[in-house]
C-alpha cells in the first residue's frame with residue numbers, strides 16, 4: 760500500500776483552532792471532510808519547513824511551528840498516512856483559501872461539530888482532552 764508522510768498544523772489564534780474543509784476528491788472517504796491544513800513532506804524537507812511551505816501555499820498565512828502534538832498512522836482503503844501534527848500560532852488570522860472550500864475557527868469544545876477526516880479523529884479527541892485536563896488543573 761502507498762505510504763505518505765503528512766504534516767498538519769493545529770493553528771491556534773485567540774483560543775480558536777483553524778479547521779479547513781477539503782472539496783471533491785477521488786477518494787470519497789476524505790471528500791468534503793474537515794482537516795488541519797498541511798500536506799505531504801517532500802524528499803529532503805524537514806517537517807517544519809514542509810509545514811510552513813504548505814500553509815503558505817494553501818492559505819497564504821505565516822505560522823510559528825511549535826511542539827509536536829500527535830503522530831498518527833492511519834490506513835485508508837487506497838493508501839496509508841503517517842501524520843505528524845504540530846501546535847502552531849499565527850500573528851494574523853487572515854487567510855486566502857487556495858485549495859479548500861471552507862474554513863472555520865472553532866473553540867476546542869466545538870471541534871466535533873464538523874465532520875473530520877478519519878485520521879484526524881484521534882487528534883481532535885486528544886485536543887479536547889487536553890482542555891478537560893486544563894480545566895481540572897485550573898479549579
Ligand SMILES: Nc1nc2c([nH]c(=O)n2[C@@H]2O[C@H](COP(=O)(O)OP(=O)(O)OP(=O)(O)O)[C@@H](O)[C@H]2O)c(=O)[nH]1
Pocket residue numbers: 763765766767789793794795796797798799840842876877878879
Ligand atoms: N493536510 C492534511 N491532510 C490530511 C489530514 N488528514 C488526512 O487524512 N489527510 C490526508 O493526507 C493526505 C495529505 O496530502 P495532501 O494534502 O498533499 O493531499 P492531496 O492528495 O490533496 O495532494 P496532492 O494532490 O499533492 O497529492 C491526503 O490524502 C489527505 O486526505 C489533515 O488533517 N491534514
